[in-house]
Amino acid sequence: DAKTTQPPSMDCAEGRAANLPCNHSTISGNEYVYWYRQIHSQGPQYIIHGLKNNETNEMASLIITEDRKSSTLILPHATLRDTAVYYCIVPHNTDKLIFGTGTRLQVFP
Amino acid sequence: DSGVTQTPKHLITATGQRVTLRCSPRSGDLSVYWYQQSLDQGLQFLIQYYNGEERAKGNILERFSAQQFPDLHSELNLSSLELGDSALYFCASSATEAGVWKSRGANVLTFGAGSRLTVL
Numbered sequence: 715d716a717k718t719t720q721p722p723s724m725d726c727a728e729g730r731a732a733n734l735p736c737n738h739s740t741i742s743g744n745e746y747v748y749w750y751r752q753i754h755s756q757g758p759q760y761i762i763h764g765l766k767n768n769e770t771n772e773m774a775s776l777i778i779t780e781d782r783k784s785s786t787l788i789l790p791h792a793t794l795r796d797t798a799v800y801y802c803i804v805p806h807n808t809d810k811l812i813f814g815t816g817t818r819l820q821v822f823p
Numbered sequence: 824d825s826g827v828t829q830t831p832k833h834l835i836t837a838t839g840q841r842v843t844l845r846c847s848p849r850s851g852d853l854s855v856y857w858y859q860q861s862l863d864q865g866l867q868f869l870i871q872y873y874n875g876e877e878r879a880k881g882n883i884l885e886r887f888s889a890q891q892f893p894d895l896h897s898e899l900n901l902s903s904l905e906l907g908d909s910a911l912y913f914c915a916s917s918a919t920e921a922g923v924w925k926s927r928g929a930n931v932l933t934f935g936a937g938s939r940l941t942v943l
Contacts, residue, residue, distance in 0.1 A: 746929050757934035809930050813866035
């Protein structure tokens with residue numbers, strides 16, 4: 715997979731926006747950027763994916779830079795239930811997802 | 824409920840034994856993926872099946888095997904169990920055809936709740 719780099723941990727106050735960055739400077743061609751999260755010991759949950767344009771759904775927004783070498787996942791109003799490990803994944807010539815270490819987001823009251 | 828069903832939820836067994844984990848994909852999904860999550864190793868991809876055929880292999884031990892049946896459910900067989908096999912085992916499914924990356928399409932996986940295996 716195209717290598718992604720994420721900060722190991724972040725904190726966010728409840729009600730504030732959580733902005734989770736991801737570097738994927740080796741992204742190539744038409745490779746998608748996927749974001750998943752895993753709440754403690756639960757199955758990973760799909761959040762959003764994007765190719766070139768910014769994307770928004772009911773869970774989050776995804777901002778992809780013009781050169782596509784980095785992206786930011788935005789949770790607009792973080793809640794305590796958003797505390798989880800967030801994974802940024804760029805599959806390279808494969809259908810399978812390879813999970814890295816992700817960013818552990820802690821939302822505090 | 825993600826629509827991906829995994830059984831059993833919890834399983835406790837002894838070293839040397841054999842267990843079978845079962846996964847029913849979401850209705851209409853043809854691809855099934857298995858992942859292992861140990862306490863200290865994160866999520867490791869094991870194997871992918873598409874419509875009954877193996878399509879990709881990851882870090883799956885020779886003691887482990889899997890198959891996907893005509894009704895599309897999948898089973899992961901773990902044999903000669905060791906203490907280090909204790910882990911969460913997740914199954915995921917997707918609606919897209921295998922090899923979708925060749926068409927540069929998107930492939931979204933839906934995960935089940937997992938099976939927790941404890942080897943004593």
